Amino acid sequence: MSEKLFPITVTVNGEEYHREVEARLLLSDFLRHDLGLLGTHVGCEHGICGACTIIFDGEPIRSCLIFAVQANGHDIRTVESLGTPENLHPLQQSFHEKHALQCGFCTPGFLMTLVPYLEEHPNPSREEIREAIDGNICRCTGYEKIVEAVQDAAEKLSQKK
Amino acid sequence: MTTGKYFGKSVLRLEDKNMLTGNVKYMDDIEIPGQLHAAFLRSDYAHARILKIDVSEALKRPGVVAIYTAEDFGDFWKPGPLLVPPPTAIDGSQFNARTLVPIAKDKIRYSGEVLAVVIAESRYIAEDAFDDIIIDVDPLPAVVDLEKAWEDTSVLVHDDLPSNMAALVKQEVGSYEEAKKKADVVVSRRMLIEHVAGAAMENRGFIASWDDQNQVMTIWANTQSPLTIRGSVARALNLAESQVHVITPFIGGGFGPKVMTSLSDDVLLPWISLKLKRPIKWMEDRRENFLATTSERDQVHHCEIVLKKDGTILGFKDVFYHNTGAYDSYGMTVPLNTQTHTISNYRVPNFYSEIRMVFTNQMVVTPVRGAGRSEGVFAMERMLDFAAKELGISPVEIRLKNLLKAEELPLNTGVIGQDFVVNILDSGDYLGNYQKCLAEIDYDKFRKEIQPKARAEGKRMGIGMVAFTEGTAVGPYEGCKITVSTSGKVTMATGYSTQGQAHYTVFAQIIADQLNVKIEDVRVVTGDTNLFAWGAGTFASRGAALVGAAAYLAAQKVRAKIFSTASKKLEVPEEEIELCEGSVCVKGQPETSIPLGMLASLANPMRGVVEPGVEPGLEATAYYGPPHGSTGSGAMGVIVSIDEETNKPTIERMVMVDDCGTVINPLVVEGQLQGGISMGIGNTLYERLVYDENGQLLTASFMDYLMPLATDMPEKLEIIHNHAESSLKVNPLGIKGVGEAGAIPPGPAIVQAIEDAFGVAGFEILETNLSPSQIYEYLKKAAK
Amino acid sequence: MKVEGDHLFKAPREVVFEMFNDPDALGAAVPGMQKMVKIDESHYEAVLGIRVGPVSANFSGTLALTDVVPPESVTLIVEGKGGAGFVKGVGYVKFEDLGDQTTLLKYTGEANIGGTLASVGQRMIDSVAKSMFKTVFEKLDKILEERWQKS
Numbered sequence A: 001m002s003e004k005l006f007p008i009t010v011t012v013n014g015e016e017y018h019r020e021v022e023a024r025l026l027l028s029d030f031l032r033h034d035l036g037l038l039g040t041h042v043g044c045e046h047g048i049c050g051a052c053t054i055i056f057d058g059e060p061i062r063s064c065l066i067f068a069v070q071a072n073g074h075d076i077r078t079v080e081s082l083g084t085p086e087n088l089h090p091l092q093q094s095f096h097e098k099h100a101l102q103c104g105f106c107t108p109g110f111l112m113t114l115v116p117y118l119e120e121h122p123n124p125s126r127e128e129i130r131e132a133i134d135g136n137i138c139r140c141t142g143y144e145k146i147v148e149a150v151q152d153a154a155e156k157l158s159q160k161k
Numbered sequence B: 001m002t003t004g005k006y007f008g009k010s011v012l013r014l015e016d017k018n019m020l021t022g023n024v025k026y027m028d029d030i031e032i033p034g035q036l037h038a039a040f041l042r043s044d045y046a047h048a049r050i051l052k053i054d055v056s057e058a059l060k061r062p063g064v065v066a067i068y069t070a071e072d073f074g075d076f077w078k079p080g081p082l083l084v085p086p087p088t089a090i091d092g093s094q095f096n097a098r099t100l101v102p103i104a105k106d107k108i109r110y111s112g113e114v115l116a117v118v119i120a121e122s123r124y125i126a127e128d129a130f131d132d133i134i135i136d137v138d139p140l141p142a143v144v145d146l147e148k149a150w151e152d153t154s155v156l157v158h159d160d161l162p163s164n165m166a167a168l169v170k171q172e173v174g175s176y177e178e179a180k181k182k183a184d185v186v187v188s189r190r191m192l193i194e195h196v197a198g199a200a201m202e203n204r205g206f207i208a209s210w211d212d213q214n215q216v217m218t219i220w221a222n223t224q225s226p227l228t229i230r231g232s233v234a235r236a237l238n239l240a241e242s243q244v245h246v247i248t249p250f251i252g253g254g255f256g257p258k259v260m261t262s263l264s265d266d267v268l269l270p271w272i273s274l275k276l277k278r279p280i281k282w283m284e285d286r287r288e289n290f291l292a293t294t295s296e297r298d299q300v301h302h303c304e305i306v307l308k309k310d311g312t313i314l315g316f317k318d319v320f321y322h323n324t325g326a327y328d329s330y331g332m333t334v335p336l337n338t339q340t341h342t343i344s345n346y347r348v349p350n351f352y353s354e355i356r357m358v359f360t361n362q363m364v365v366t367p368v369r370g371a372g373r374s375e376g377v378f379a380m381e382r383m384l385d386f387a388a389k390e391l392g393i394s395p396v397e398i399r400l401k402n403l404l405k406a407e408e409l410p411l412n413t414g415v416i417g418q419d420f421v422v423n424i425l426d427s428g429d430y431l432g433n434y435q436k437c438l439a440e441i442d443y444d445k446f447r448k449e450i451q452p453k454a455r456a457e458g459k460r461m462g463i464g465m466v467a468f469t470e471g472t473a474v475g476p477y478e479g480c481k482i483t484v485s486t487s488g489k490v491t492m493a494t495g496y497s498t499q500g501q502a503h504y505t506v507f508a509q510i511i512a513d514q515l516n517v518k519i520e521d522v523r524v525v526t527g528d529t530n531l532f533a534w535g536a537g538t539f540a541s542r543g544a545a546l547v548g549a550a551a552y553l554a555a556q557k558v559r560a561k562i563f564s565t566a567s568k569k570l571e572v573p574e575e576e577i578e579l580c581e582g583s584v585c586v587k588g589q590p591e592t593s594i595p596l597g598m599l600a601s602l603a604n605p606m607r608g609v610v611e612p613g614v615e616p617g618l619e620a621t622a623y624y625g626p627p628h629g630s631t632g633s634g635a636m637g638v639i640v641s642i643d644e645e646t647n648k649p650t651i652e653r654m655v656m657v658d659d660c661g662t663v664i665n666p667l668v669v670e671g672q673l674q675g676g677i678s679m680g681i682g683n684t685l686y687e688r689l690v691y692d693e694n695g696q697l698l699t700a701s702f703m704d705y706l707m708p709l710a711t712d713m714p715e716k717l718e719i720i721h722n723h724a725e726s727s728l729k730v731n732p733l734g735i736k737g738v739g740e741a742g743a744i745p746p747g748p749a750i751v752q753a754i755e756d757a758f759g760v761a762g763f764e765i766l767e768t769n770l771s772p773s774q775i776y777e778y779l780k781k782a783a784k
Numbered sequence C: 001m002k003v004e005g006d007h008l009f010k011a012p013r014e015v016v017f018e019m020f021n022d023p024d025a026l027g028a029a030v031p032g033m034q035k036m037v038k039i040d041e042s043h044y045e046a047v048l049g050i051r052v053g054p055v056s057a058n059f060s061g062t063l064a065l066t067d068v069v070p071p072e073s074v075t076l077i078v079e080g081k082g083g084a085g086f087v088k089g090v091g092y093v094k095f096e097d098l099g100d101q102t103t104l105l106k107y108t109g110e111a112n113i114g115g116t117l118a119s120v121g122q123r124m125i126d127s128v129a130k131s132m133f134k135t136v137f138e139k140l141d142k143i144l145e146e147r148w149q150k151s
């Protein structure tokens, strides 16, 4: 209302958006409520759970920890940029086959943490995978099947190359 | 039916693909055109008298639409219902019902209790308005410590009661005092079971939308109890149930707390929506979730076990304090579960258990995964460890001696449980589970080779071996309706709601087999009260057993209708018909067939005459209510190593043997157990809700409330399904629940292993939630 | 939360004590103090901005001086509240004359903290309080230096 609005331009999943936002609007709220990209979830709003993880200029970051205005001029990818239900990304396919999700609330955050990770670490060990996902909380699965899924995806992705 | 084309197989989940692509809607994804946002102003004080709340300044803020305090609700304000009946089935029980109020009036009883509701154009504005609300209170000392609260009447949570006693329930089987007279050994201890949160990754949320033209209240809530909400909203607003439509979206985890109703949101927001004729949305934030969404555990046990020299248990006594928080709307489900589970594994001929449930200035306590079972099992398992030490025998030996054998079941334990019927251990091989676990973890090898070798190298390694039961699948009942549509697709609707338990798949597995259709053609709808309006709710690991059984029964009814309709149409007797995939055909002549969809059209004639007594459609509803619950059972073995410098335990290996009866989907069962285990590990080593002496919660974020992470899981985790075939099947499919099993045994198994790793005389762990610094404290105590 | 500590002032006891009864000096010394006014002999009203980890908010409240025994001791009672919770505390301050134109201030106290400040910020409160005391004493040292030299 009385808050001042700032114009921003962000590229999200390859599409350019121009919007006017309040300075205090969180990037997570912007993606979800202004752009309607609901796949990014908010579990804690304080940077610990990892559910809101997105890819920001190629790096995974927590969208609840930065403001929309800080995304001005940057490139963002959200879970919507991966596969579709008919054509899953190999990592999504592995999550499905290994039963690596239950309620699914944490899942987009795990996926967006792991997609860039697997690009850099095509052949991670079980231990390395556990380290890689140690910043994401999942209350449902106990992580075991997520680790299995990542191993499986690493294999799938390396065969693809 | 234990296997079919789908039943019993690791079918991949039907719901996954949409969830994986962000293509499903959770609570906060729901937006109603014209919606306003609600924010709850919560009390900073744990215990205080309200002198004045002045909202006049806040109302002037642009974008603020309305603000309500308790006074503004007039007669609508009243304490909520008792959600679980009092324990009148237990002789001599005393219970003081002081149910949750939707918004504090006159007195604040816990920090986080709602004082005002702000309705505004955005959530940001609503919270901004908090700054302008003036609150004047007269702070009172807070009731926090359970044992002190029981004795001390100088500060009362509820002024109209003579003490802080919420309930006193005593149960006795045999005579404990007589047993004690005959005993060779008496061992007693005081133990703490710490307070933990459900902490589902998705917070709670609620939308109420009153449609004035149609006179219908539509509610979206990520609740485990949609039908309870429908009933209570209808009652409170004087509407017919048919005018209230509750929809549960996809839900990001439940674990118990989302079963709670009669909270500020589900009571006040429908009233406000009706008043303002606007949709009202509220999403909880994480701090609110910690402060005011229910949590559990928090008991203090005074246990005594009496035994013969050879380790035979003669009797067990447990007087325990149970924190119910500021109100006790959820009755005694949790402590009654504790009572039944304390002696549910072993031959205990004489048992005395006393619940002292206390009011405190803390958030309300309701079940969290494990729900009282973990506490009872912890108390018994720990006492066996102490008794074994006293007797100079191994913790394994004392268990092997006392565990119930398959042939001793079914067994009536004589203890009345949360469902108010006497606990019956229906089936299982408790001793067999334990032996299997010993063999699988290779206990002897650990004792003879691994541990001595580690010790010789100066490393600390220990093993823990415990047994547990999981009371599941209690009544009263659940139900569902199955409809074959003219497209040939099958829909199953149930009032049960889903928080990630794979219901969309496992119920479809049952139905697809019964109707011989492709599993993708079965659509399961959960928690939409317009599609199915009967049932109790998602709790006590009862979905697969109760809804699963109802699905099986309803599918059989539909099957019968399919046969009778097809027999008429094809003009052949029913015995000569069979189900081919998606159609009905004549045995031996597969070319004579009718697709199920066409049969569904025929079952709904548009002209002509229908014989009396015939129901239209290929549709049936069925309900299932068990005579008593079904008890799952198992054992757990854990090997830990301890870091030299920090005392931090690492779980090197964990083996869990579990018997949850017939398995619908092994992959899903494994997932449930692994998830439960992570919670059990968290509860034992990391998670803890800390209140200070003023009733302030000091751990209201994930920065202070430590959740178990991937690297906290065992280095190696094995799960073995050990189903003891039994003629006694409580439900038609022989299914027992499995949702909570994983969370139960890690506590006692891990602490036993930690004690064993140190192997220090006098080093005894008397609580759950064990940080390295607490281990250090216990070591210091032992050294004295 | 319990607090305890001491500080050595390089000035005679009377001067130090006097400074403690001067709202201008105190107001200037406390970081984040936005306003401090004297209501009567022993009561002050103050508005204070505090930042503790993720929580930052304004607190308004009162400071009362009781049991004033010039120039030996004083008891401070603080009560404040704001958007992020409340603070209620009592501090016992003693001034010891060390004889060589220096004064040793010793304090002990206890504070009750509630609301967001406690539930989200408690981990940091101790260290924030410590650093606040440090800044206060550093500023008071400066003020004292100026006054002491002027006089």
Ligand code: FES
Pocket: A041, A042, A043, A044, A045, A046, A047, A048, A049, A050, A051, A052, A053, A062, A063, A064, A065
């Ligand atoms: S919501 Fe961003 S890390 Fe939890």
Ligand code: FES
Pocket: A100, A101, A102, A103, A104, A105, A106, A107, A137, A138, A139, A140, A141, B201, B252, B253, B500
């Ligand atoms: S699947 Fe539910 S939180 Fe991870």
